[in-house]
Amino acid sequence: MSLLSELFSDLFARQDNALARIDPRTKLIVALSILAAVIYSPTPVFPLAIVIACVAVTVAIGLPCRLIALRLIAPMGIAGVLLVLQSMFSGSTPLWKFPAFGFDLTFTREGWHTGCLMAARVVGGVSVMLLLSSVTPAHRVFLALRSLGISKTWVEIAMLMYRYTFVLLDLTADVTEAQRVRLGYSNLRRGISSAGVVGGVVVLRAIDQAVRTNEAMRVRGYKGEIPLGLLPPLAWRDAWIITGSAFVLSGILISLEVLFR
Amino acid sequence: MNIKKSIFIFLLMPLALPSTAQAMHISEGILPTQWALLWYAVAIPFVAWGLRDLRIKSAREPFFKPMVGLIGAAVFVISCMPIPVPMAGSCSHPCGTGMASILIGPAMTVLVSSIALLLQALFLSHGGLTTLGGNIVSMGIVGSLAGWSIFRLTRRLGLPAWGSAFLAGMLSDWATYAATSLELASALHGTGSMPKLLTAIGISFLPTQLPLGIFEGIVTAGVYCFIAARRPSLLECLGVERKRCACELCECEPKTGGVQ
Numbered sequence A: 001m002s003l004l005s006e007l008f009s010d011l012f013a014r015q016d017n018a019l020a021r022i023d024p025r026t027k028l029i030v031a032l033s034i035l036a037a038v039i040y041s042p043t044p045v046f047p048l049a050i051v052i053a054c055v056a057v058t059v060a061i062g063l064p065c066r067l068i069a070l071r072l073i074a075p076m077g078i079a080g081v082l083l084v085l086q087s088m089f090s091g092s093t094p095l096w097k098f099p100a101f102g103f104d105l106t107f108t109r110e111g112w113h114t115g116c117l118m119a120a121r122v123v124g125g126v127s128v129m130l131l132l133s134s135v136t137p138a139h140r141v142f143l144a145l146r147s148l149g150i151s152k153t154w155v156e157i158a159m160l161m162y163r164y165t166f167v168l169l170d171l172t173a174d175v176t177e178a179q180r181v182r183l184g185y186s187n188l189r190r191g192i193s194s195a196g197v198v199g200g201v202v203v204l205r206a207i208d209q210a211v212r213t214n215e216a217m218r219v220r221g222y223k224g225e226i227p228l229g230l231l232p233p234l235a236w237r238d239a240w241i242i243t244g245s246a247f248v249l250s251g252i253l254i255s256l257e258v259l260f261r
Numbered sequence B: 001m002n003i004k005k006s007i008f009i010f011l012l013m014p015l016a017l018p019s020t021a022q023a024m025h026i027s028e029g030i031l032p033t034q035w036a037l038l039w040y041a042v043a044i045p046f047v048a049w050g051l052r053d054l055r056i057k058s059a060r061e062p063f064f065k066p067m068v069g070l071i072g073a074a075v076f077v078i079s080c081m082p083i084p085v086p087m088a089g090s091c092s093h094p095c096g097t098g099m100a101s102i103l104i105g106p107a108m109t110v111l112v113s114s115i116a117l118l119l120q121a122l123f124l125s126h127g128g129l130t131t132l133g134g135n136i137v138s139m140g141i142v143g144s145l146a147g148w149s150i151f152r153l154t155r156r157l158g159l160p161a162w163g164s165a166f167l168a169g170m171l172s173d174w175a176t177y178a179a180t181s182l183e184l185a186s187a188l189h190g191t192g193s194m195p196k197l198l199t200a201i202g203i204s205f206l207p208t209q210l211p212l213g214i215f216e217g218i219v220t221a222g223v224y225c226f227i228a229a230r231r232p233s234l235l236e237c238l239g240v241e242r243k244r245c246a247c248e249l250c251e252c253e254p255k256t257g258g259v260q
Helices: A003-008 A023-041 A045-060 A066-088 A109-135 A138-147 A152-181 A188-219 A238-260 B002-016 B033-060 B065-080 B097-104 B106-123 B130-155 B161-188 B192-230 B232-237
Strands: A094-100 A104-107 B083-085 B090-092
Touching: A003 A066, A003 A152, A003 B090, A003 B106, A023 A045, A023 A109, A023 A138, A023 A238, A023 B033, A045 A109, A045 B083, A066 A109, A066 B192, A094 A109, A104 A109, A109 B106, A138 B106, A152 A188, A152 B033, A152 B065, A152 B106, A188 B065, A188 B097, A188 B192, B002 B161, B033 B065, B033 B106, B033 B130, B033 B161, B065 B097, B065 B106, B097 B106, B097 B130, B097 B161, B097 B192, B106 B130, B106 B232, B130 B161, B161 B192, B192 B232
Parallel strands: none
Antiparallel strands: A094 A104, B083 B090
């Protein structure tokens, strides 16, 4: 399995654990509430606590540390850039001043604080998504979205896209490998030309696959709408989880508001 | 001093890779609530437009739905392909919206982008749920409308198809980054000056996005030329080129095999 397929796959979300057994709608609602709390938090402490909690749970349920690191490295880079940009471009009270490349660079106190808060929010938000996708298979997320009122057509296309992304990723890996063996990426010019060929092959194969998929679905009675399974009504336990997390998050936010604003 | 700072940031940004390589998606938690909601409000009518378009077309021809799903998957895969960025000494990846808008039109591209962005936010940590609206606006709406309109306009002006595809790919990429810069600057300038921050963000994107846009244009032209050479009827069926055959989309015979 290629790295991208591995990252994109919901294989680990199919494992059986306490979080995976919770209704996907409940998980989605709770994840959105935590995201809102992370964004509203006036201090980096809460988002960072969420990062630690989410990463710890993700490790505990068996997601390889390598995948966790790969998922978090880009957002952490973005958080670092945000921190530098905010420190240099907002605020007025000098915090650090140092010469670099012949310029005097000033990091401001206000900018540093804002940058830290924003960086913590970025990593906190991404950690919540990491945990959600680690305990909920993709088709369950789509069913939850459908139950929460997202258009049926949108969900159908999302399911088709997710399913066939893996088929096309495998094809891309095969074609790229074949090109590489034939020195298709030996220099920049050949590399770009080869990338164009891969793209073209992928699009053509997608159309061929669409024809085959359409035929297969028609044989099974497809008349323009893919039947989506229904999720059972929310149980009392889910209602308690949603209410409980709403109370806990509100309490934490009010406390942080009083303490830090 | 701000110009000096901008120059410094310009020099610094390539060092911040891969963060800039993923920068076409605004990350989770960056946009304040009011801005996140505003961009959702802007994006939703366009997604509804795509859904309406798809419903009308798939009511006429049920094949259209799987085809859009599969082309969406293809464009998503292409958008994950690494493209070398020599100035940054690293790799980045194309947006793919320019190509998608040429093939399936802007309405459907917005729809497909919204799904691709959600999948990326959930499974790849690129973008996020709170910033989904903003990302749909920059990548889905601005990117696809720019790509589609440039392709159509340049074709009408008599430019060869490869040239139009190149311009569509390149300018849709740059338009996406311009929109992303605007979204970031408008949300993050705080008490500072928005134009200054917009300039700084724009400058920080330059080292990777100038060459990346050009390479995306080349790849888009390459994909287009490949399809035009191998399966010209497909472009006619999709309405990209003037129809010369009588076949309908659903009756296009798939050709097995291909280049490997």
